[in-house]
Amino acid sequence: MKSTHNILWAYSKSAAVTLAMVTGTAALITACAGVAPLPREYTQDQLDASVMVPSGHVVVLETTASGLLHYECKANADTAGTIGWVLVRPEADLLDRTGKTVAKYSGPPATWTHIDGSSVVGTQVALAPRVGATNLPQQLSTGAPGATPGVLQNVTYIQRVKTKGGQDLSKSCTQADIGDKLTTSYQADYIFWKAA
CATH class of the missing domain: 1.20.5 (Single alpha-helices involved in coiled-coils or other helix-helix interfaces)
Structure with missing residues (x-):
């Protein structure tokens, strides 16, 4: 038993x-x-060569922005004698790949400020068309970092890619419309790079 x-x-x-x-x-x-699976490493493979960051740089931060672009109908300073919609102020929140708000975009000049206090000012060096008449073009800017240490302190390049909206400027802008305002919403990915 x-x-x-x-x-x-x-x-x-x-x-x-x-x-x-x-x-x-x-x-x-x-x-x-x-x-969620880990995000795959950022690649420039599908970008126009004009907005690609040169070799010798690595991604510091990948973000997705959602915000507004404020335009004013005024004389175009770049082309004498013409009138058009001129960007006077951008404003956007930038989220990292986990969905957390990590930075703000403002201007002029184009400035990205991280929640840690670091910042970078961008100067446009190239544009590449984006499919869709109302989508902002893709953009490459050089970065001039601020003095505060943090994530954006050593940024050398900023890419604007995967744009949606932001450029529906079909509203009339003639001599009679000077001073009129226009606000458009947009989305874009901003990728921040530093020297390797």
């Missing part, structure tokens, strides 16, 4: 351990299914 009892006890214990392992594995698989 004792040996039968021991055998039954061993089988019961083995079944309990197996059940615990199966239940634990199922719970682990369920938990892992809800975890």
Whole structure:
């Protein structure tokens, strides 16, 4: 009787351990299914060559911006005798790849300020068309970092890619419209680079 009892006890214990392992594995698989995969490394492969960052630089921060662009109908300083919509003020919040707001975009001049206090001012060096008449062009800017240490302190380049909206300037802007204001919403990815 004792040996039968021991055998039954061993089988019961083995079944309990197996059940615990199966239940634990199922719970682990369920938990892992809800975890987002790591973002893949940023690549410039699909970009126009004019807005590609030169080799010898690495990505510091990848963000997605959502905001507003404020325009005014005025004489175009770049082309004498013409009138058009001129960007007078951008404003956007930038989220990192986890969805956390990490920076703000403002201007002029074009300035990105991180929540850690660091900042960088951009100077446009190139534009590349983006498909869609109302989408801002892709852009490459050089960066002039501010003095405050932090994420943006050593940024050398800023890319604006994956733009949506921001350039629906179909509203009339003639001599009679000078001084009129126009605000458009937009989205874009801003990628910040530093020397490797």
